[in-house]
Amino acid sequence: MSTLDDRAAGGAEGRAAAARVGIGGPVGSGKTALIEALIPVLHERGVDLAVVTNDLVTREDAERLRRSGLIDPQRVSAVEAGACPHTVIREDPTLNIAAGDELEVRFPGVELILFESGGDNLASTFSLDLVDWWIFVIDVAGGDDIPRKKGPGTLRCDLLVINKQDLAPHVGVALPRMVEEARAVRGQRPVILTDARRGAGVAEVADTMLKAVLF
Amino acid sequence: MLSLFATLWQADSAFPNGGFAFSNGVEGLAELGERLDGEGLAGVLAMTLTHRWMGMDRIAVALAFAAGADMDRLTEIDRRLDAATLPAPQRTGSRRNGLAFLTAHARIGTPSAAELKRQVERRHMPGHLPVMQGAVWRACGLDAQSALAASAYGVAAGMVSAAVRLGLVGAVEAQRCLGLTLPLLARLVDEAGRAGALTCDDFESLTPMLDIATMRHASSDVRLFSN
Ligand SMILES: Nc1nc2c(ncn2[C@@H]2O[C@H](COP(=O)(O)OP(=O)(O)OP(=O)(O)O)[C@@H](O)[C@H]2O)c(=O)[nH]1
Ligand SMILES: [Mg+2]
Numbered sequence: 476m477s478t479l480d481d482r483a484a485g486g487a488e489g490r491a492a493a494a495r496v497g498i499g500g501p502v503g504s505g506k507t508a509l510i511e512a513l514i515p516v517l518h519e520r521g522v523d524l525a526v527v528t529n530d531l532v533t534r535e536d537a538e539r540l541r542r543s544g545l546i547d548p549q550r551v552s553a554v555e556a557g558a559c560p561h562t563v564i565r566e567d568p569t570l571n572i573a574a575g576d577e578l579e580v581r582f583p584g585v586e587l588i589l590f591e592s593g594g595d596n597l598a599s600t601f602s603l604d605l606v607d608w609w610i611f612v613i614d615v616a617g618g619d620d621i622p623r624k625k626g627p628g629t630l631r632c633d634l635l636v637i638n639k640q641d642l643a644p645h646v647g648v649a650l651p652r653m654v655e656e657a658r659a660v661r662g663q664r665p666v667i668l669t670d671a672r673r674g675a676g677v678a679e680v681a682d683t684m685l686k687a688v689l690f
Numbered sequence: 691m692l693s694l695f696a697t698l699w700q701a702d703s704a705f706p707n708g709g710f711a712f713s714n715g716v717e718g719l720a721e722l723g724e725r726l727d728g729e730g731l732a733g734v735l736a737m738t739l740t741h742r743w744m745g746m747d748r749i750a751v752a753l754a755f756a757a758g759a760d761m762d763r764l765t766e767i768d769r770r771l772d773a774a775t776l777p778a779p780q781r782t783g784s785r786r787n788g789l790a791f792l793t794a795h796a797r798i799g800t801p802s803a804a805e806l807k808r809q810v811e812r813r814h815m816p817g818h819l820p821v822m823q824g825a826v827w828r829a830c831g832l833d834a835q836s837a838l839a840a841s842a843y844g845v846a847a848g849m850v851s852a853a854v855r856l857g858l859v860g861a862v863e864a865q866r867c868l869g870l871t872l873p874l875l876a877r878l879v880d881e882a883g884r885a886g887a888l889t890c891d892d893f894e895s896l897t898p899m900l901d902i903a904t905m906r907h908a909s910s911d912v913r914l915f916s917n
Contacts, residue, residue: 555711557710557712557713557855557913557914557915557916558914558915559711562710563710563711566704566706567707567708567709567710568706569706569707569790569791569794570708570711570786570790572790572793573708573793576807577811580812604797
């Protein structure tokens, strides 16, 4: 049975379901900051958008996005999944899938749903039941050896974002080498450097994502 | 034999149904300082199964199983179970769990799951887990008694798993505790079979400690589980 048929059956009937994109990565790497930076860019590109957050023990990220003024608070869903960030995006993504389906019912025109994973470690990966495409966000301050550690998250994601590039001089990281190593371990699949707080690289992330899932 | 395999399939904790996010009161009890070592946990399981599952889930599963794909009847059972479930976090948890369960079955293509999911998403039904289980498990090929067994086992196994993740008992000790509970599970399912047909008027539960713990848990700032 085709996934799209079922999604349409789960959401509003008679139209294509929204594209679903996962954003995962270690605690504090800048997943929420990246989403905050992406929202205006995606709106500018005319994308009808909603967000699902997976907060671990609180609703902090959902509340932060709702209060940001960047997006209609109704378009932010919080999936409270207890302290199991791996499980809720991989072994059992049904709570997240249901949250996405529910957003599609409430906002029939929605084209793109972003799923922010709870902060996790380098082994976290998204189930393809849940998302069509996913980003893994690491940050410069975590050390330039992260790509060399070849975690499944860094290796298997569709796009690797290396965030907090502005911090490189302060933590003694040679950026060009870090990016080169990341590309090498990923078989030359996309790697983008960002500064989510100031917006550098964010348009490139948006374009790469939209090209992959919408256009 | 097919019914047995269908039961194993549906009782497997690896089947994705959202259940991992709910402790159904275990975390609340721990916060209240309840002693939840192996022995304490066994006591909580016995109480929950005897005084809640037996008067609530078991009736809902049996009635929904009998209703099959009759949406009007399922809606009635579901609404009555909703009205009979006192603690709000228990209601919300059971509904979220029920919708996640339907989500997996709708994707798999289990007959009537997609239609049930549509009803729940349009808020025609609350979507409580035991009601969804009764209806969907019949479509999966479980027999009525196995559906009761899978429901009771799921409640016990879910609470035990929550206790392990909360660090209250060790993973092995937890399974010993679950093993010791099997005779009770068997007795309750047998009793349910002998009691015959019940109605929505028979819904009842008497687990004040668990209910209070569940309600207090909802307002605690840091928690590992949704309820
Ligand atoms: N200097 C700098 N700080 C950043 C950047 N991106 C995020 N931060 C900061 O890093 C901290 C964590 O950012 P979040 O966006 O909350 O990270 P997260 O990955 O969503 O965190 P969790 O959801 O808790 O796992 C915040 O203090 C951000 O302001 C960046 O590009 N540069
Ligand atoms: Mg975050």
